[in-house]
Amino acid sequence: MRLRGWVAAGIGALLAGAMGWLTVWFLFVLRQQGDPLATTRFTGGPVLGAMILVVFLFFLAFGLAMVRAGIFQLRTGGRDMRMWAWIPPAIGVVFGFWVCAEAAEMVRGW
Secondary structure, three states: OHHHHHHHHHHHHHHHHHHHHHHHHHHHHHHOOOOOOOOOOOOOOHHHHHHHHHHHHHHHHHHHHHHHHHHHHHHHOOOOHHHHHHHHHHHHHHHHHHHHHHHHHHHHOO
């Protein structure tokens, strides 16, 4: 059980670090959107940019939760099932945001 804690903490740290870096890079790309000298451009609309950021931040939070679960497993040797109770509602929120964004795009005719 403790080996699983090391694996969960390691994979969670890798996921959280990668998603954190990707989020910062994407924010940098969004900030350069109007710059004619920019080498990287985002051609999506503001709703798509917000949706991408929400998904990135969700995976960042999931990685941090994995780190916390791994540390808990290392300390106690068992799983903390209460911590995973937030995952289904969070997926529902992300899906609901996606549905609202798609509906807004259909109404606006983008």
